Amino acid sequence: MSGKITKDQNVFKMRLSVDRTFDVVNLVLMIVMLLVFAWPLWFVVIASFSDPGAVYRGEVILFPKGITLESYRAIVKYRQIWIGYRNTIFYTVAGTLINLFITICLAYPLSRRKFMPKKIIMAIALVTMYFGGGLIPSYLVVRGLHMTNTIWAMMIPNALSVYNMLIVRAYFCNSIPVSLEEASTLDGAGPMQYLARVVLPLSKPVLAVIALYYMVGHWNDYYSALIYINDQALRPLQSFMRDLLVNNSVTRVTGGSLSPEEMQAKLYLAQTLKYSSIIVATVPMLVVYPFVQKYFVKGVMVGSIKG
Incomplete structure (x- = not known):
């Protein structure tokens, strides 16, 4: 009997040792992955506050050097950035409202059991997907x-995402009890009243998540402007960001007939201006995300897994 107990203890110790080894290896891998993904973000932040010359010479690695706000002052003076901000905010807000309206208008009928042509419409939607x-x-x-x-x-042109519509439809099908529709019908509510007063208030989690998806898509969209927009007054922020990152347009615009020292200073400034413009363009989405985060898991998991 004692021999069996000793054997079981040895097996337990071996398993415990294997588990500890796995935990250590897993922790090391996670730390390495954290460094790989976090360092570029950290570098963008510290480079935006560092001396432009130090950034240009590659002296900024882990901590900022010669902390300065010169690049942010240059952004404030760069008029196109504010034009892009104004346009992008409008495109994001208005575009997201249009997206949500069309998504709900398609997802709700397709979630109704008595809606006869839903199979045909669903097939057409999936083909476009x-x-x-x-x-x-x-x-x-x-x-x-x-x-x-x-x-x-x-x-x-991008008013509807079929993938997002399927998530909303799945949420309507699986998270809104049929008994609520029957009760609202007995109370005299029509389909539109049921949608507006019952379904939508109960669907805030999934709608918040889908709204975030659409907002991020609009905020990061520069490709549509690259194809369809030639008027500078209508270009979004990301188009001007592309000029900053790819073409160094600020240096070209502000260069003019400058001395070699001034041109070098402009060249140095262009390096940090890239990073500070990334920060300026990212902050609004970072501010919005915490307000939607609490809905994120609930909205996506309930809407997608059950569907």
């Missing part, structure tokens, strides 16, 4: 609708 017409047909359609160089080109 996997197959697209391509860039040239899309451009011809937008141009044919006279939306090029208008605000609508930034919002209407």
